[in-house]
Structures are given as C-alpha cells and as structure tokens.
C-alpha cells in the first residue's frame with residue numbers, strides 16, 4: 001500500500017529514538033514508543049493516555065490502524081490497553097495516543113522512549129446496511145453464545 005503521512009510531534013522521535021518501524025522483515029506491527037516527559041510508574045489498575053509523539057493521516061477509507069498490546073508486556077507484566085484495542089480512523093489527524101492500562105498487581109515502570117504497544121494496519125470494509133423482514137435460512141440460525149457446545 002501507499003506510504004502513510006505522519007507528522008512528528010515530539011522531536012525526540014527520529015533523533016533520540018527511531019521512528020516507528022517494523023522490527024523484522026515480516027513483522028506485522030510497528031512498535032510505538034511512550035513519548036513521556038518523565039518516567040511513569042503505572043499503579044495496578046491505573047490507566048494513562050500516553051502520546052506516541054506523532055500524528056498520522058491514513059486518508060484511505062479502505063484502511064484503518066489498530067493499536068495492540070505487545071505480547072511480552074501484556075502477558076508478563078499486565079501492560080495492556082485501557083480500551084483493549086485502539087482503532088485509528090482513516091480520517092483521524094490528531095496525535096496518536098496509547099491508553100496504557102496496568103491490569104496486573106505490580107507497579108509497571110515505563111521510561112520515556114519505551115516501546116509499549118504496537119500499530120497494525122488493516123483493510124476495512126464499509127458496507128451499507130439493508131433492512132429486510134426475514135433472512136434466508138442459514139446453518140446456524142439464531143444459535144450463539146455456546147450453542148455448539150465445547151467438544
């Protein structure tokens with residue numbers, strides 16, 4: 001896909017710390033850094049909005065981005081997202097923010113520049129909705145929420 005425009009809002013990005021980039025040749029996500037002014041101790045249960053230091057304009061309705069936790073931090077330390085997943089609209093031009101949530105039981109120490117989350121670009125379908133009186137028959141029908149059992 002075409003390159004996505006970003007605006008640097010924190011001059012440490014691209015100088016002191018690398019710009020967001022794919023860590024390996026085939027990485028799906030780009031790590032996002034905590035552009036904090038000072039180290040942050042996130043208490044158990046606490047959530048803070050942390051700037052990524054840049055704004056982004058995807059400008060393509062067929063594409064969105066998602067902010068996801070990093071697996072290691074999420075599993076081992078309990079550093080996840082207060083919104084569980086951040087959805088970035090194609091027309092959003094504001095600063096990209098991370099809702100950092102300590103879902104664990106120990107304080108999590110975050111240093112300025114730490115890579116605390118990741119950004120994933122995804123294709124988006126935007127169908128119109130059509131109102132009908134009845135649906136055609138399907139294999140599942142209205143069964144859900146465990147209707148097919150466990151085994």
Ligand SMILES: O=c1ccn([C@H]2C[C@H](O)[C@@H](COP(=O)(O)OP(=O)(O)OP(=O)(O)O)O2)c(=O)[nH]1
Nearest residue numbers: 067083085086087088089092095096097098099
């Ligand atoms: O983790 C996130 C989630 C969202 N956003 C930005 C980009 C997104 O396009 C915008 C709005 O997000 P969303 O639609 O999920 O939030 P909302 O509560 O519905 O706000 P709005 O009324 O502005 O749509 O906020 C972030 O920077 N980080």
Ligand SMILES: [Mg+2]
Nearest residue numbers: 087088089092
């Ligand atoms: Mg919204």
